[in-house]
Amino acid sequence: MSFITDKQTLDDLNITGRFSPQSLFSLFNATRTRGGEKLLDRMFHEPLSDPAAINSRSGVLKYFHERELSFPVSAQVFEDAEAYLGGSTGSSFLAVAGDLLRKKALETAVKDEQYGHLQNGLLATIGMLNALQGFLQKVSDLSTGQFEAVQAALNTHRAKWLQDAPEGQPLSLFQLARYDHLIRHVLREETENILDFMYHLDVYIAVSNVARARGFSYAQALPKEQNIFRTTAVSHPALEKAVANPLTLQEDRNVLFLTGANMAGKSTFMKSLGIAVYLAHMGFPVAAKDMQFSVRDGLYTSINVPDNLNLGYSHFYAEVLRVKKVAEEVAKGHDLLVIFDELFKGTNVKDAYDATLAVTKEFSTYRNSFFVISTHIIEVGDRLKEDCDNLQFSYLPTIMEGTVPRYPYTLTAGITSDRHGMVIIENEKILEMIE
Amino acid sequence: MLFTTDKQTLDDLNIFGKHGGDSIYNIFNRCATRGGAGILEEMFRYPLADSEAINKRSGIIQSFAALDTSFPFKTAAFDAATPYLANTDERSKLTVQENSVARKLTNMMAMDADTQLIYKGVESLTDLLKQAKEFIKELDGNGFYREEKEEMSVILNDPAFAAILQSREKLSHAQIAEFDVILRFRQRNLVEKLLGLIFYLDVYLSVAKVAAERKFVFPKALPANQQGNGHDLLKLEGVYHPLVKNAVPNSIHVTTDSNVIFLTGANMAGKSTFMKSLSIAMFLAHAGFPVAAKKMEFAVLDGVYTTINLPDNLGMGASHFYAEVLRVKKMAQELSLKKDLFIVFDELFRGTNVKDAYEATIAITSAFAKKRESIFVISTHIIEAGDVLKEKCGNISFVYLPTRMKGHQPEYTYTLEQGITSDRHGMVIVNNEGILEILRNGKKKPQKTTAT
Numbered sequence: 001m002s003f004i005t006d007k008q009t010l011d012d013l014n015i016t017g018r019f020s021p022q023s024l025f026s027l028f029n030a031t032r033t034r035g036g037e038k039l040l041d042r043m044f045h046e047p048l049s050d051p052a053a054i055n056s057r058s059g060v061l062k063y064f065h066e067r068e069l070s071f072p073v074s075a076q077v078f079e080d081a082e083a084y085l086g087g088s089t090g091s092s093f094l095a096v097a098g099d100l101l102r103k104k105a106l107e108t109a110v111k112d113e114q115y116g117h118l119q120n121g122l123l124a125t126i127g128m129l130n131a132l133q134g135f136l137q138k139v140s141d142l143s144t145g146q147f148e149a150v151q152a153a154l155n156t157h158r159a160k161w162l163q164d165a166p167e168g169q170p171l172s173l174f175q176l177a178r179y180d181h182l183i184r185h186v187l188r189e190e191t192e193n194i195l196d197f198m199y200h201l202d203v204y205i206a207v208s209n210v211a212r213a214r215g216f217s218y219a220q221a222l223p224k225e226q227n228i229f230r231t232t233a234v235s236h237p238a239l240e241k242a243v244a245n246p247l248t249l250q251e252d253r254n255v256l257f258l259t260g261a262n263m264a265g266k267s268t269f270m271k272s273l274g275i276a277v278y279l280a281h282m283g284f285p286v287a288a289k290d291m292q293f294s295v296r297d298g299l300y301t302s303i304n305v306p307d308n309l310n311l312g313y314s315h316f317y318a319e320v321l322r323v324k325k326v327a328e329e330v331a332k333g334h335d336l337l338v339i340f341d342e343l344f345k346g347t348n349v350k351d352a353y354d355a356t357l358a359v360t361k362e363f364s365t366y367r368n369s370f371f372v373i374s375t376h377i378i379e380v381g382d383r384l385k386e387d388c389d390n391l392q393f394s395y396l397p398t399i400m401e402g403t404v405p406r407y408p409y410t411l412t413a414g415i416t417s418d419r420h421g422m423v424i425i426e427n428e429k430i431l432e433m434i435e
Numbered sequence: 436m437l438f439t440t441d442k443q444t445l446d447d448l449n450i451f452g453k454h455g456g457d458s459i460y461n462i463f464n465r466c467a468t469r470g471g472a473g474i475l476e477e478m479f480r481y482p483l484a485d486s487e488a489i490n491k492r493s494g495i496i497q498s499f500a501a502l503d504t505s506f507p508f509k510t511a512a513f514d515a516a517t518p519y520l521a522n523t524d525e526r527s528k529l530t531v532q533e534n535s536v537a538r539k540l541t542n543m544m545a546m547d548a549d550t551q552l553i554y555k556g557v558e559s560l561t562d563l564l565k566q567a568k569e570f571i572k573e574l575d576g577n578g579f580y581r582e583e584k585e586e587m588s589v590i591l592n593d594p595a596f597a598a599i600l601q602s603r604e605k606l607s608h609a610q611i612a613e614f615d616v617i618l619r620f621r622q623r624n625l626v627e628k629l630l631g632l633i634f635y636l637d638v639y640l641s642v643a644k645v646a647a648e649r650k651f652v653f654p655k656a657l658p659a660n661q662q663g664n665g666h667d668l669l670k671l672e673g674v675y676h677p678l679v680k681n682a683v684p685n686s687i688h689v690t691t692d693s694n695v696i697f698l699t700g701a702n703m704a705g706k707s708t709f710m711k712s713l714s715i716a717m718f719l720a721h722a723g724f725p726v727a728a729k730k731m732e733f734a735v736l737d738g739v740y741t742t743i744n745l746p747d748n749l750g751m752g753a754s755h756f757y758a759e760v761l762r763v764k765k766m767a768q769e770l771s772l773k774k775d776l777f778i779v780f781d782e783l784f785r786g787t788n789v790k791d792a793y794e795a796t797i798a799i800t801s802a803f804a805k806k807r808e809s810i811f812v813i814s815t816h817i818i819e820a821g822d823v824l825k826e827k828c829g830n831i832s833f834v835y836l837p838t839r840m841k842g843h844q845p846e847y848t849y850t851l852e853q854g855i856t857s858d859r860h861g862m863v864i865v866n867n868e869g870i871l872e873i874l875r876n877g878k879k880k881p882q883k884t885t886a887t
Binding site for chain 1: 701702703707755756757760761763764767768770771782784785787788789790791792794795798799802803805806816817818859860861862864865868869870871873874875876877878879880
C-alpha cells in the first residue's frame with residue numbers, strides 16, 4: 001500500500017512544486033539531467049511504505065554522502081548519448097550497414113548532417129559507458145541489486161567489445177555499423193536499464209550533495225508494529241539557523257499538546273516534524289539527528305486551511321470538514337501522523353474550547369496513530385490532563401527582555417499562558433501612526 | 436492622486452482569479468479584441484480616484500448599455516492588423532515598379548508570407564477605417580462619448596486618409612502599395628491612436644453588454660469636497676456578490692457618523708461574503724464600472740484594502756499573528772499619509788489568543804474610529820469587544836448576520852440586522868458532521884501491553 005497524504009498537506013509543508021523556489025523539491029533538485037529531475041519528482045510524489053525499501057534507499061544515499069562522488073559524465077556528453085539512444089536502428093546488421101552507407105553518401109553529396117550526428121552520439125554513448133564502468137569500480141563495495149545488475153550488463157561478452165573501441169577518434173563505417181547495431185538493437189534492453197540507472201545515479205549524487213552541504217542525517221525505518229518516533233534534534237530543513245528540538249512519540253504518549261505565544265515557533269516546529277517524517281518515508285536525508293521511526297500509512301497536516309467561498313465554505317466549516325476527513329482516515333484503522341495547527345481558530349472561544357476538547361479526546365483513543373495539536377486555548381490542556389493519560393504537553397517559551405520578546409524556539413515540557421500580542425502592536429507603534 | 440490597492444486585496448476579492456477560474460475580470464471580459472482585454476485589465480489594475488473621471492466613464496458605459504450598441508468591427512480584422520503594424524522595417528515596403536508580369540505570376544501561384552501579411556493588413560485596416568467612419572455617423576446626435584468621438588473624427592477627416600476612405604471594395608496592387616506607406620509609415624501614429632480608441636470602445640461595449648445582461652447598476656460618485664459632520668460616505672442598496680449564485684442582497688448606509696461597521700455573526704452566517712460583496716462594489720465603483728446592486732452612491736476614496744484570507748509567510752519568518760499586525764501597520768501607514776480609505780478586516784486578530792485579541796481589537800478599532808472620512812468594516816468573534824467599543828466611540832455602527840436554529844439545523848438569512856449577536860453553533864456543526872461518531876466507531880487496534 002502506498003503512503004497516503006493529500007494536497008493540503010503537501011501545500012502546508014511546501015513539499016512538491018517544481019516552480020516554487022522554496023519548496024523541498026527545489027531544495028533537493030540539484031540534478032544535472034532532465035531524466036534525473038523527473039525521477040526526483042516521482043520520488044517526491046511517491047513516498048515508500050516498506051521499511052526495507054526505505055532503508056535500502058537511504059543506505060545508498062548515505063554511501064554517496066560519505067564519499068563525495070561526482071556524476072561521471074559531462075552534461076553535453078550525456079545529452080548526446082541520451083538523444084542517440086532515444087532513436088532506433090535496423091533490426092539486422094546488414095540493414096544498419098545499408099542505411100549507414102546511404103547516410104554517408106548523402107553526407108558526401110549534399111552535406112547532410114545525419115551521419116555526423118550518429119557518429120557523435122555513438123562516440124558519446126561509448127564514452128558514457130566507459131566512464132560508467134570506471135565509476136562502478138569506485139563504488140564496487142556497494143552491494144544493492146540495482147548496482148549489481150548494471151555491473152553484470154556491462155560485463156556481458158558482447159558489451160565488452162565496447163571497451164576496445166577507440167575513444168575520441170572517428171569510427172570507420174564498418175565499426176559504426178557494428179556498434180550501432182549492438183547498442184541500439186542487440187543490447188536495447190540493457191542500454192535502457194543503464195540510462196535509467198544513470199538517472200538514479202544523478203538523483204543519488206544530487207541529493208547526497210545537498211545533504212552533505214546542509215548537514216542532514218539519515219533516518220532509520222522501523223516496522224510499523226513498534227509504533228515509535230524518536231529523534232534527538234529535528235529542525236526545519238529550509239530555514240537558516242533553525243533551532244533543533246528533540247521529540248519522542250510512542251504508544252503511551254502518542255498525542256503532543258503544544259502551546260506557546262504567537263511567533264514562538266509553533267507552526268515551524270510542526271512543519272519541521274511533518275517534513276522530517278515525509279522525507280524519511282522517501283528514504284531521503286532529514287534535518288533530524290538520530291531519527292528512528294515506525295513506518296506510517298500516511299501523513300495529514302492542517303496548518304494553513306483556506307476558506308473556499310466558491311464551494312460555499314466559511315473558514316470554520318473548512319476546518320470542520322478537514323477534521324472530518326482526517327477522522328475518517330483515522331477510523332479506518334490506518335497508522336497516521338496527524339498535525340493540527342490552531343484547531344478551530346475560525347470560531348468563537350466557547351465553541352473552539354468545546355470542539356477542541358471533544359475532538360482531541362476522541363483522537364487520543366487511537367493509540368496506533370500520532371497526533372500533534374496546537375491551540376491558543378490553554379484551558380483545554382488543563383482539562384485533558386485530567387481526562388487522558390496518553391498526552392504529552394510541551395510549549396515554546398517567550399522570554400521578555402523589557403518590552404522586547406525573545407524566542408528561544410526550544411521545546412519545553414508543560415503548558416504556557418505566555419501572551420504578548422499587545423506588546424508587539426505597541427512595538428510596531430501602530431496606534432501612534434493613526435493618531 | 437492615484438487610487439491604491441494591493442495584491443492581497445485583489446486576491447481576497449478574486450478580481451483576477453487564478454487561471455481559468457471565475458473572477459470579476461472574467462465577468463466583464465467579453466471584449467472582441469485582445470487590445471480591449473488588455474485595456475480592461477489596465478482599468479482594473481488602476482482604478483480612478485477622481486469623481487469626474489469616474490462619472491464620465493460610467494456615463495459612457497451606461498449610455499452604450501441603454502443603446503444596446505454592438506461592436507461594429509470584425510475581430511479577424513484586428514488579428515491581421517496587429518502583426519502588420521508591428522513590422523516597421525522600411526525595406527518591406529511594396530514597390531509599384533516591380534509590378535511586372537513575372538511578379539503577378541508568382542503572386543498568383545504562391546504569395547510569399549511577408550507580402551501576404553501586408554496585403555491582409557492593408558485590406559483590414561482599410562475596412563476598419565471605413566467602418567469607424569460609419570459608426571461615428573450613426574452615433575451622431577448622442578451627447579455622451581463626445582470627446583473620444585471627436586478624436587476619432589479628427590483622425591478620420593485627416594486628408595491623408597481621404598484616398599483610403601474613398602477606395603473601392605477590391606484594392607489593386609498599386610493602391611495597396613500606396614496605402615501601405617500611409618498606414619504603416621507616414622501616418623502610423625494616427626493609425627495607432629485610432630486603434631487605441633477602438634480598443635477602449637470595445638471595453639465600453641463589452642462592459643455595457645454585461646451590465647445590461649446582469650442588471651448591474653451604475654454608481655454615482657459624490658463630489659469629494661463635502662464638508663461638515665454627518666455627510667454621506669456610502670449609500671448602497673441591494674448589494675450582492677456577483678460570483679455567488681442566488682446571493683442575498685443587503686443595504687447599508689454609511690455617514691461620517693457611522694463610518695466604522697462592526698460586524699458579528701456565527702460561522703457560515705455570511706460575514707466574509709458580505710464583506711467581499713461590499714468591497715467588490717467599492718472597487719468596481721472606483722473603476723467607473725457597474726456594480727451588483729440596486730442603487731449606489733459613494734464618496735470617492737483614495738484606496739481599497741481588504742484582509743480576508745491572510746496567509747502566514749514562514750519563508751519571511753512571520754507567524755500568522757505577526758502577518759496580521761504587519762497588515763494593520765500597513766493600513767496605519769497609509770492612513771497617516773492623509774488618505775481616505777475603504778478598509779476591511781475579516782476576523783481581526785484571529786491568529787492569537789482570546790485575551791490578546793480582545794485588547795488589540797479594542798485598541799485598533801477605536802484608533803481607526805478617529806478617521807471619520809474613511810470607511811472601516813471589521814468582523815470579529817469576540818463580541819465582548821463590541822460592548823466596550825459601544826461605550827468608547829460614537830461613530831461605530833453595529834450590525835450582525837443572524838442564525839436561526841431549526842431543531843439541530845442552523846439556518847441563515849444572510850440579511851443584515853442592527854446590533855451585536857452572540858449566536859454560536861460551532862459544536863452543532865461538529866456534531867452534524869458526525870465527527871465524534873466516526874471516531875468512536877472506528878477500527879481501534881488492541882493496545883500492546885509492552886510499548887518499546
